Amino acid sequence: MTDGEDNDIAKLLQQLTEQNSIITELRQQYAASSERADMLNQFVMRVAGASSVEEVLSKGFKSLSAQLEPLRDLTPRRTLLSYEALKLLGDLRKSLDRPDWSNGRAFTDDDLDALSPDAPIEEKGDAL
Amino acid sequence: MIQQLVQRIIVATGVTPQAAAERVLGSDPFDLTLHMEEVWAAFSAPPGPGPGRQALMNTGAFTALIPPAGPPAWDHLGYSYVLENTRVVQILRRVVREYRSGEGLGIPSVPSQRWIDATEAVLFQAPNPIAPWLSTSPIRQDPEAVRRNAYWRLLGLDLAFGTDDNRPPAYDKATAANTSFVGMFEELLFEVWQAITNVRNFSGVNASDDDRIYRIAEELRFILNSRRQLQMLAREELAAALALGWAELTVSANTPIVVDLKAQGTSASDRLRLIGERVGLPAHSKSAALFSMSSDLSTFLRTIEAGLVTAPNLSWVFYLEQQPPGAPPGSPNPIGVESRRVITEWAAATGKDLKARAKPVETNRRQLVTAR
Numbered sequence: 001m002t003d004g005e006d007n008d009i010a011k012l013l014q015q016l017t018e019q020n021s022i023i024t025e026l027r028q029q030y031a032a033s034s035e036r037a038d039m040l041n042q043f044v045m046r047v048a049g050a051s052s053v054e055e056v057l058s059k060g061f062k063s064l065s066a067q068l069e070p071l072r073d074l075t076p077r078r079t080l081l082s083y084e085a086l087k088l089l090g091d092l093r094k095s096l097d098r099p100d101w102s103n104g105r106a107f108t109d110d111d112l113d114a115l116s117p118d119a120p121i122e123e124k125g126d127a128l
Numbered sequence: 129m130i131q132q133l134v135q136r137i138i139v140a141t142g143v144t145p146q147a148a149a150e151r152v153l154g155s156d157p158f159d160l161t162l163h164m165e166e167v168w169a170a171f172s173a174p175p176g177p178g179p180g181r182q183a184l185m186n187t188g189a190f191t192a193l194i195p196p197a198g199p200p201a202w203d204h205l206g207y208s209y210v211l212e213n214t215r216v217v218q219i220l221r222r223v224v225r226e227y228r229s230g231e232g233l234g235i236p237s238v239p240s241q242r243w244i245d246a247t248e249a250v251l252f253q254a255p256n257p258i259a260p261w262l263s264t265s266p267i268r269q270d271p272e273a274v275r276r277n278a279y280w281r282l283l284g285l286d287l288a289f290g291t292d293d294n295r296p297p298a299y300d301k302a303t304a305a306n307t308s309f310v311g312m313f314e315e316l317l318f319e320v321w322q323a324i325t326n327v328r329n330f331s332g333v334n335a336s337d338d339d340r341i342y343r344i345a346e347e348l349r350f351i352l353n354s355r356r357q358l359q360m361l362a363r364e365e366l367a368a369a370l371a372l373g374w375a376e377l378t379v380s381a382n383t384p385i386v387v388d389l390k391a392q393g394t395s396a397s398d399r400l401r402l403i404g405e406r407v408g409l410p411a412h413s414k415s416a417a418l419f420s421m422s423s424d425l426s427t428f429l430r431t432i433e434a435g436l437v438t439a440p441n442l443s444w445v446f447y448l449e450q451q452p453p454g455a456p457p458g459s460p461n462p463i464g465v466e467s468r469r470v471i472t473e474w475a476a477a478t479g480k481d482l483k484a485r486a487k488p489v490e491t492n493r494r495q496l497v498t499a500r
Binding site for chain 2: 101
């Protein structure tokens with residue numbers, strides 16, 4: 001072989017080597033893309049599945065609600081008290097109004113002196 | 129009646145509850161009697177008091193505090209019944225007897241001496257220019273027997289104990305008595321509890337029954353009002369509210385007599401227990417529950433008698449704590465809070481679990497607790 005032929009062969013080998021590395025790189029990119037495509041595919045499938053469950057539930061509740069509609073008549077019906085009844089309730093509560101003794105402190109001299117025991121009580125405010 | 133008088137003094141003068149209570153506990157018993165006449169006159173049907181009685185009433189210390197005409201301004205007989213079951217009146221009787229007969233309990237302070245004077249007149253019929261409420265006379269001398277008679281007629285109930293010295297009680301037991309009261313009352317409490325637990329239940333099984341609440345309440349109103357025709361038992365009820373209100377106020381706080389008896393406590397039942405130990409007469413073991421429900425039971429029974437629940441769709445008055453949406457602003461609250469307290473404490477006092485009852489309560493049990 002001549003020197004020129006040797007050089008051509010070397011160039012060809014170099015080109016082959018470069019192409020091989022390109023092919024390897026492309027394969028790796030393809031594998032990565034495939035993996036992403038699989039993930040996206042799974043995600044899309046999951047979303048689609050959730051929508052289905054939601055739809056089924058929604059339809060189910062609507063159906064259940066329609067079936068239970070007649071029972072609405074059995075729930076307690078509360079009407080308001082008339083004016084006279086409200087007044088009676090208010091008067092009743094007022095007539096039984098009493099002090100709160102949850103603060104059970106002992107009596108002090110100030111308590112004993114606050115109102116003279118023999119003097120009539122003078123109404124100062126809206127007592128009744 | 130006594131607690132309501134204290135409240136009116138607080139509102140009128142702006143003093144503390146302790147000061148108002150001291151004003152009442154230190155009162156001349158004649159002033160208390162005159163005020164009771166005023167309270168009675170504000171409620172009772174015509175004819176009112178005669179001119180002589182009216183003139184005397186106008187001289188009383190509490191004339192400015194007459195309640196307006198309307199519902200009776202004193203607690204229901206049920207209030208007096210549960211309080212008397214604590215044995216508070218019999219214990220205070222021993223306190224007064226001890227102080228009057230010697231110095232075994234020590235020397236009472238001046239405020240305590242005023243309390244003893246008034247207690248002897250208000251609770252135990254010591255001579256007073258006007259006999260309190262004409263509820264006793266030579267025909268019916270013992271005020272406790274008069275109250276027992278009223279409890280039996282209106283509530284079909286007897287007290288859980290006998291006399292002070294443990295003899296069987298002697299009183300006129302009327303034949304016309306509401307012996308079915310307790311059974312119906314506990315049935316109502318059970319139904320009201322079912323409704324309370326289902327107030328916010330919009331999806332599950334709802335065991336509340338407004339129609340049943342209305343029907344039981346209506347039946348209770350019928351039997352209670354059948355004993356109250358033409359104001360029958362009203363005066364006895366007022367006399368009982370006076371006596372038991374006085375006793376309750378005495379132990380509501382660490383009043384001078386409580387301090388003199390060295391019975392300071394954090395609750396009325398604690399104070400009564402300590403006083404009972406000092407005079408050798410134990411208070412009822414369920415006193416805490418009895419004190420706790422007394423005023424709420426009064427409101428509950430007054431509401432039944434007032435006939436506010438005239439239809440099933442108004443049964444919520446018994447179990448809601450606030451008016452339903454749409455009620456005028458400032459409307460008074462329904463009695464749900466009071467009902468809840470009565471249910472809890474009635475169950476505690478009687479030992480019956482009204483909240484978990486699986487079948488209707490027996491209706492043949494008449495007494496709150498077994499009599500000894």
